[in-house]
Amino acid sequence: MKNLKVALAGQPNCGKSTIFNLVSGIDQHIANYPGVTVDKKTGKFTYENHKIEMVDLPGTYSFSSYSLEERVAKKFIIDDNPDVIVNILDASNIKRNLYLTFQLLEIGMPVVVVLNMMDVAQRRGIDIDSAKISEMLGCPVIEASGTKNIGGEEIMKAIVDITQDEEHYEDFKLNYEELEPHIKTIETKIDSSTSKLNKRWMAIKALEGDTTIIEYLEKDFFDIKTSLKKEEDKFHSLFDKDTVSFLATLRYDSSDIIYHKAIVDKKKGIETLTDKIDKIILNRWLSLPILFAIMFMIYELSIVGGYKLTDYTWPILAAVKNFVIDISPAPYLTNIPIMTDFAIWMINSANALVNYVPIFFILFILIAIMEDVGYMPRMAFILDRIFKKFGLHGQSTLPLVLGGAMVGGCAVPGVMATKGIADDRARMATILTVPYMNCLAKVPFYTLLLAAFFHESMSLMMFFISTITIFTALIVAKLITSTFLKTRETAPFVMELPPYHLPTIKGVILSASQRVWIYIYKVLTIVMAVAIVLFAMLQFPGISNESQIKYDRQLEKGLNTFDKKAQNNKYYKEVDTKDEIASLLNYYDGYKAKRMATTSKEGSLAVDNKYKTLNASYFKFIKPKKDKEAKKINRILRKLAKVRNRILRNVKNEKVENSLLGMAGKSVEPYTEYAGFDWKINVAFLSSFAARESAVATLGSLYENGKVDSQRAEEAMAENSGYTSLHAVAIIIFMLLTPPCIATMIVVKMQTNSYKWMMFAIFFPVFLGVTVSSSVFTLGTIYQWDGVEAMTYFYICITALALVLGMWPSKTINWKGGLKKNQKIYNNYQQNLMKGGN
Amino acid sequence: MNINQRLDSINSGNKVTIRKLHASGKLMHKLLDMGFIIGSNIEIVREAPLFDPMELKIQNYNISLRKSEANLIEVIKYEES
Numbered sequence: 001m002k003n004l005k006v007a008l009a010g011q012p013n014c015g016k017s018t019i020f021n022l023v024s025g026i027d028q029h030i031a032n033y034p035g036v037t038v039d040k041k042t043g044k045f046t047y048e049n050h051k052i053e054m055v056d057l058p059g060t061y062s063f064s065s066y067s068l069e070e071r072v073a074k075k076f077i078i079d080d081n082p083d084v085i086v087n088i089l090d091a092s093n094i095k096r097n098l099y100l101t102f103q104l105l106e107i108g109m110p111v112v113v114v115l116n117m118m119d120v121a122q123r124r125g126i127d128i129d130s131a132k133i134s135e136m137l138g139c140p141v142i143e144a145s146g147t148k149n150i151g152g153e154e155i156m157k158a159i160v161d162i163t164q165d166e167e168h169y170e171d172f173k174l175n176y177e178e179l180e181p182h183i184k185t186i187e188t189k190i191d192s193s194t195s196k197l198n199k200r201w202m203a204i205k206a207l208e209g210d211t212t213i214i215e216y217l218e219k220d221f222f223d224i225k226t227s228l229k230k231e232e233d234k235f236h237s238l239f240d241k242d243t244v245s246f247l248a249t250l251r252y253d254s255s256d257i258i259y260h261k262a263i264v265d266k267k268k269g270i271e272t273l274t275d276k277i278d279k280i281i282l283n284r285w286l287s288l289p290i291l292f293a294i295m296f297m298i299y300e301l302s303i304v305g306g307y308k309l310t311d312y313t314w315p316i317l318a319a320v321k322n323f324v325i326d327i328s329p330a331p332y333l334t335n336i337p338i339m340t341d342f343a344i345w346m347i348n349s350a351n352a353l354v355n356y357v358p359i360f361f362i363l364f365i366l367i368a369i370m371e372d373v374g375y376m377p378r379m380a381f382i383l384d385r386i387f388k389k390f391g392l393h394g395q396s397t398l399p400l401v402l403g404g405a406m407v408g409g410c411a412v413p414g415v416m417a418t419k420g421i422a423d424d425r426a427r428m429a430t431i432l433t434v435p436y437m438n439c440l441a442k443v444p445f446y447t448l449l450l451a452a453f454f455h456e457s458m459s460l461m462m463f464f465i466s467t468i469t470i471f472t473a474l475i476v477a478k479l480i481t482s483t484f485l486k487t488r489e490t491a492p493f494v495m496e497l498p499p500y501h502l503p504t505i506k507g508v509i510l511s512a513s514q515r516v517w518i519y520i521y522k523v524l525t526i527v528m529a530v531a532i533v534l535f536a537m538l539q540f541p542g543i544s545n546e547s548q549i550k551y552d553r554q555l556e557k558g559l560n561t562f563d564k565k566a567q568n569n570k571y572y573k574e575v576d577t578k579d580e581i582a583s584l585l586n587y588y589d590g591y592k593a594k595r596m597a598t599t600s601k602e603g604s605l606a607v608d609n610k611y612k613t614l615n616a617s618y619f620k621f622i623k624p625k626k627d628k629e630a631k632k633i634n635r636i637l638r639k640l641a642k643v644r645n646r647i648l649r650n651v652k653n654e655k656v657e658n659s660l661l662g663m664a665g666k667s668v669e670p671y672t673e674y675a676g677f678d679w680k681i682n683v684a685f686l687s688s689f690a691a692r693e694s695a696v697a698t699l700g701s702l703y704e705n706g707k708v709d710s711q712r713a714e715e716a717m718a719e720n721s722g723y724t725s726l727h728a729v730a731i732i733i734f735m736l737l738t739p740p741c742i743a744t745m746i747v748v749k750m751q752t753n754s755y756k757w758m759m760f761a762i763f764f765p766v767f768l769g770v771t772v773s774s775s776v777f778t779l780g781t782i783y784q785w786d787g788v789e790a791m792t793y794f795y796i797c798i799t800a801l802a803l804v805l806g807m808w809p810s811k812t813i814n815w816k817g818g819l820k821k822n823q824k825i826y827n828n829y830q831q832n833l834m835k836g837g838n
Numbered sequence: 839m840n841i842n843q844r845l846d847s848i849n850s851g852n853k854v855t856i857r858k859l860h861a862s863g864k865l866m867h868k869l870l871d872m873g874f875i876i877g878s879n880i881e882i883v884r885e886a887p888l889f890d891p892m893e894l895k896i897q898n899y900n901i902s903l904r905k906s907e908a909n910l911i912e913v914i915k916y917e918e919s
Contacts, residue, residue: 062871066864096873096897247869287887347877381902385888492865497900
C-alpha cells in the first residue's frame, strides 16, 4: 500500500464539494485548519493499492495571500507538501476558472484538472475539447459531473497514474514575457534555498507581493524585500506597469487563448435559465417579498414545524429521564439522595439541549439547500445596503433571522450560519449580535412576566419585545464595529452570483448531519461539564442544622396526621410503618410522573397496567375507584404528598439562597438594585446561563409561597414578589440584552476561535443590560411611569437611535487608499493581515 | 462620444469596456482576480432593489459590486459591432 496525499482545489461554486463527496464517500472528517475557523474536510479512500487522503482546500478565486482562505490553502501546500493537486473547474465557466489553474500549475506539483458540471455545460451548448486543453496545459484533464455521479473512477485513476509517472511530468511554464528577466533574477537569488518548493513559483509569488511566500523566503534571505522592490521598480520604470496587474492580465489573456482554441460556445449571448430566474428573484419589486416569503418559510418549517416535531420526540426524552430516575437511588420521604438529585439535574440539562435537535436538523437541511442552490449571495445582494450601514454584510441576514428575527429563534444555528460571510469584521459583528435576537427559550419567560404584570396590554408588549431585538442588534453591531472591531480586516464586497444549481440529496443530508453532529458532540459535552459546576454551586453549602431540624419536625407532624387518620382504616396494616409510607409516596410520585409523560389513552392504560403489576396493593390507594376505605387513604396520602412537596421546595429554596450561586446573586444586589432586581431575579438570571428554560422554573419555585399548590407561577409572582410593572419592564429589558446561553457561547468560541471574544460576548451584554435597565428603572421611578409607558419610551428611543446610527456613515478601513491618513489603524490592519485575520 | 465614465454611473443594460482601475491594495487584487482586467468588457445587468450594489456580467459570469467600489473603475461605453 502506498500513501498518497491529495489536495482538492478550486474556485468557489465550482462544485468542489460534490466531487469531494463523489470520490471520498461518507468517510469524511471535519476539523479546522490550525488556528483559524476555516473548515478542513478530509476524506479517505483506497484505490488500486493506494491509500488516498484527500484534503478539501477552501474555495479560492486566486492563489495569492489576500484572503484568509487563500492564506490557509497556501499554507497547506507549503507545510503539508501534497503529492497531487486536483483542480476542479466549472466547465460552464472555464475562462475565470482557468485563472486559478495557471497558478496551481505554477506550483510545480502534479496537477489533475477536473472539468466538473460537464452536463450543465452541454446543456448550455458549450462544446469543450478536453484533449486540447490537456495538451495545452500539459496535464491530465478529466470530464466529470459530481451531481450525476460521473467521473469518480477516472479521477482516482488519474491521481494514481500521475504519481507513478513522475519522471515524465513536465513543469508547466507560462511565459510572462517582459517580466521573465525579473523572475529570473529573483530565482537566481533564492537558488540556494533548501526548500522543496518550486523556485520559479516562489519567485513569481514573491514578485506578486504574496506575504506568505515573502515571509517564508525571508527566513533564508533577509534582504529579499529589497531585491523584490528593486525588481518591481525596474519593471515599472521600463514598462510603466505594476507586476500585480501585469500578472493578472497575462493569466486572463492565457485563459482567453485556451478558451478560444478549445471551447465553442454555441449559445453565447442567449439568456440562460439562471438569467431568467434572476429576472424574478432579483426584480426590484418582487425580490423583497420573495425574500421575506423564503425567510418566513424557513422559520415556519424549522422553528414552528420543528417545534411541533419535538412534541413527538419529547416523550422519548421524558422516558429517558424517567428511566434515569428509576435506576437512581430512591428518595426516602424528604430525604433525596444527592446522587438522584444530580442525575435528574444532568438529564434535565441534556434534555433541554437535545430537545432542539429536530429543529436544528430541519434548519440545517434548509440552509444546505439554500447554499447549494445559490440563493445565499442573492440574499446578500438584495439586503446589503441596509446591513452595510451598520457595519454588517448582506450575508448577515440569515444568521439574524435564525437567531430570532420573529418571536423565537436560536442563536446556535444563527452563529453557525455566519461561516460564509466574506468580510471578517462583519462576520465577527454578526456572531456577536445574533445572541441579541429573541431566543425560543426566552419566550416562556416573557409570557410569565407579561401574564403576571401586563394583563391588559399583553399584545402591545409582545409586539415591542419581538420587534425591538433587530434594532438593538443593529445598534450593537454599529457600536462594536466602530469601536472594538474597528481594526478587524474587512473585505471588499466583490461577490459572485453563481448560476442556480439543483442540490443533491446526498450533499444536503451530509452537510446537515455534519452540522448536527458538531452541535451534539461539541456543544453537549461542554454544556454537561458546565452543568456539573452549576450543580455544585447550587448545592453547597446546603441548609443549616436548625432548618434541617425544623423541616424534620414538619415532616413528623405530617406523618402523625397521616397515621392518626389512617388508624381506623381497614388497610392500616399496609401503611403503618415509615418505610411503607416512604415507598408508597415514591410509588405515587412515579405513577404521576409517568402519567404526565403520556398523552394518549392507550399510553395511560399501559402505565396503569404496569403499576398494577408492579404493586397491586399500592395501586388501589392510587386509583381507589369504589373502595371507600382505599379512597380515604388516597385522600390523606395526597395531603401528605403535598406536605412533603412543600418541605422539599422550601429546602430547595433555602439551599439556593445559601448556595454559592445564591451568594453571588446577593452580592451583586447592590448593583442590580438600581434596575430593581433583588437577589432572586439575579439567581434566576445566573442559573439561566446553563439553559434559558431554567429561568422560568427557578423564578416559579422561588416565588411560590407554598400555601396554595394550585397557584400558577405568574399569579404567584404577581402576588408574592412585591414588584410593580416597572420592575417587570426592567427585567424584560435585561432579558432582551442578556448574555447568550452556554451552548451559544461554545459556538461563539468555535466561530471566533478565541476565548477573549467569548468572554466579550458574555460580559458586554451583561454590562449593557444592567446599564440600560437601571437607567429605565431609575428614570421610571423618578417620573412615576408605569410599565407600559416605560417600555414605550424605551422602544421609541431604541428605534430612533437605530435610525440615526443608520444615517451615520460607516467608516471602513479599506483598500481605497484612505488608509494612510490614519497610520495607526493602518498598522493594526497590517498586523491583522499578517496574523491571518485572527 | 468617447468620454471616460465611472462604472457606478452607468445604467443597467449598457455595455462598457474597462479603461483604468483606480483601486489599490486588497481591492485591486480582488478586482484583478475576479477578471476586472483593462480592456475587458462589462455588461451592467441590474441594480439591487435598494439601488446598491449592482450586478455585472464580466468574463462570462455574474458578479456584484457596491457602487462605492464601482466608482473606482473607469470605463468607456462601446457599441457592439
